[in-house]
């Protein structure tokens with residue numbers, strides 16, 4: 140636990156993990172592992188548990204049961220300092236960007252280094268010069284060096300997501316988690332963001348897990364696809380040899396759901412689990 | 416005065432869902448009596464009844480009102496011609512009043528920021544810390560500033576320091592609550608993103624939360640400052656420094672002509688500060704788009720910190736000016752950190768005399784006094800509401816019938832906001848004699864500024880779509896207002912009325928200090944006769960009442976909005 144950076148083949152190892160909210164299983168007995176440098180896409184309908192799974196991986200959610208090891212550290216057991224250190228190594232890209240709108244892009248990118256700052260430095264205006272140079276470089280990599288001092292909320296959606304990527308790069312991450320990074324963008328910005336993401340990951344040999352809800356995107360960008368349905372893995376194949384039938388299954392609604400759209404899927408899923 | 420029922424819609428949809436038809440077979444032509452609708456009607460009837468009872472208790476009767484007009488006329492006669500006040504003599508107390516407000520507000524802001532971060536659910540490190548911080552904030556704002564001043568003057572002696580501390584303590588409660596609310600409303604996603612980066616709690620606050628709340632921190636503080644100028648103008652009534660003392664002695668010695676002169680100067684001061692603060696606040700909310708800047712400067716040397724744009728320079732200047740004004744105020748009042756450090760222990764030693772509370776000595780007086788206080792507040796609220804609705808209709812740019820009327824109404828609102836309630840109470844006591852009638856009328860008038868302003872702003876912020884649709888249908892202006900404006904604005908009016916009640920309750924506990932009825936007189940008496948344990952008992956009652964009314968108003972507001 141004290142040396143979380145042991146070189147391991149596996150970047151991520153998930154064993155029998157479930158997460159329930161109340162009596163509703165958002166993630167249900169999921170296991171998979173991922174080697175360093177892989178680009179994994181997670182696909183599934185809205186509500187299938189993609190976000191929950193990603194949040195489990197960096198400890199924003201604690202699993203109800205099961206074990207998660209990321210970059211050689213047990214996420215489940217990690218607390219306080221260890222957990223912060225681990226999170227520092229995992230970049231996380233949100234669908235809604237989650238930038239601080241009222242401050243500049245530069246300050247937003249710099250905030251990615253907060254995990255590396257020593258205590259008297261509280262962020263905002265206290266970043267050392269070396270970090271500022273680094274932040275500018277990352278902004279250049281996402282093509283926004285010229286907007287460094289513009290307020291983040293004056294940027295377009297695609298640009299904001301690129302700033303968010305630069306913020307994640309600022310962490311010097313080993314693993315990048317992206318939760319539907321292009322779901323709120325127009326097609327053109329989507330391609331731009333995904334291209335940047337893919338290029339940077341190749342350059343840095345980053346391991347990436349990216350949730351997407353369109354299959355074609357996943358096919359275009361990923362090495363491997365995991366399909367989730369009602370919190371369970373129903374598909375896990377390399378992009379090259381994808382089985383169409385299995386793919387269809389990912390996008391099938393649970394059978395009873397169409398009967399009563401008002402109803403929360405919680406009972407449906409438990410009912411389904413009881414089927415032989 | 417309370418919940419207006421939802422208007423009945425005259426058109427029935429052709430495809431009404433099954434089950435909505437009444438059992439009798441015929442189609443329902445008016446909305447069914449849902450529990451919500453029944454409650455709304457009961458609440459409306461109940462509040463109306465309450466207002467009538469309260470008004471009778473306060474002594475609002477037809478002949479009294481007619482006499483009142485004559486009394487007012489007599490008073491005005493005695494007050495005119497206004498004696499031009501001796502400005503050279505008043506300059507110092509006026510400046511003191513202003514500096515007290517600045518110093519008190521500054522202390523309150525400094526105290527509230529950490530308290531608010533402890534009290535906000537999303538930034539508090541521990542539930543216990545949160546509970547304590549919330550209790551402190553709640554306690555501080557549940558006792559009016561004038562009562563703090565009354566007590567602090569007793570403990571620390573007559574002077575400016577008790578006045579500043581009274582403003583500081585009360586404002587900490589008011590500002591702290593608004594700060595905490597603003598913090599709780601920040602985007603949780605941003606904080607979560609920084610948490611995912613591996614940031615500590617304190618870093619998340621400074622980097623993620625503070626930039627989001629800073630505009631509202633500034634705006635809340637400025638708003639408080641302008642309220643505090645009004646407050647500090649009357650603290651002199653109880654010996655806590657400033658212009659209030661001159662005014663009090665003048666009116667008490669029946670020099671009405673001179674008194675009105677001073678009163679007008681106070682109103683002018685309050686209005687000036689209010690305008691200034693309003694201008695700065697509106698500057699804050701209008702968003703200046705900074706030009707895209709950055710990239711390489713000369714010769715490939717890259718810029719590492721933000722360029723000095725106009726906005727940034729202006730902001731820096733504003734910060735320096737604000738700092739200078741605050742320091743000058745403390746210096747002008749001769750209050751140093753040492754003075755404050757010495758005052759706090761003295762205050763605690765003095766407050767030891769206030770424990771334990773002695774309910775027995777006032778048990779026979781309290782129920783009647785508290786009922787009278789509540790009656791004053793309810794009557795004043797009803798009066799303010801009745802008068803504010805027409806004023807607001809004129810003062811809303813979107814529905815005002817004529818620009819001249821709009822400006823007149825806005826002017827009236829600004830004037831009313833400048834009136835310290837206690838000053839009006841003192842004047843009305845001179846006109847109508849001692850008692851709750853003077854208090855209720857004074858508070859009713861003093862509150863119009865706030866109530867009408869909130870109502871007018873609510874009308875201006877309405878979605879203009881429905882009214883336009885009705886205009887397209889050929890509806891007249893009054894029809895548009897009745898069908899499109901009133902139903903849309905009703906919930907926010909109810910909320911404004913509750914807000915008014917909340918504010919009049921606080922004021923109604925102090926008008927007794929100048930003899931305008933209610934529990935304030937008992938408080939004043941007990942402090943002056945050194946029966947401090949009785950004071951504590953009275954304060955507990957005030958605290959409980961203010962707390963309950965605030966809670967009830969909050970609950971109702973959440974239900975309807």
Ligand SMILES: Nc1ncnc2c1ncn2[C@@H]1O[C@H](COP(=O)(O)OP(=O)(O)O)[C@@H](O)[C@H]1O
Nearest residue numbers: 160164165183184185186187188189190191192
């Ligand atoms: N914090 C939460 N509390 C309760 N239920 C949640 C929470 N987060 C997610 N869920 C539920 O878990 C399920 C999976 O959600 P999510 O992981 O967000 O799906 P996706 O990202 O695939 O759309 C949904 O049914 C959702 O309602």
Ligand SMILES: [Mg+2]
Nearest residue numbers: 189190318319
């Ligand atoms: Mg999601």
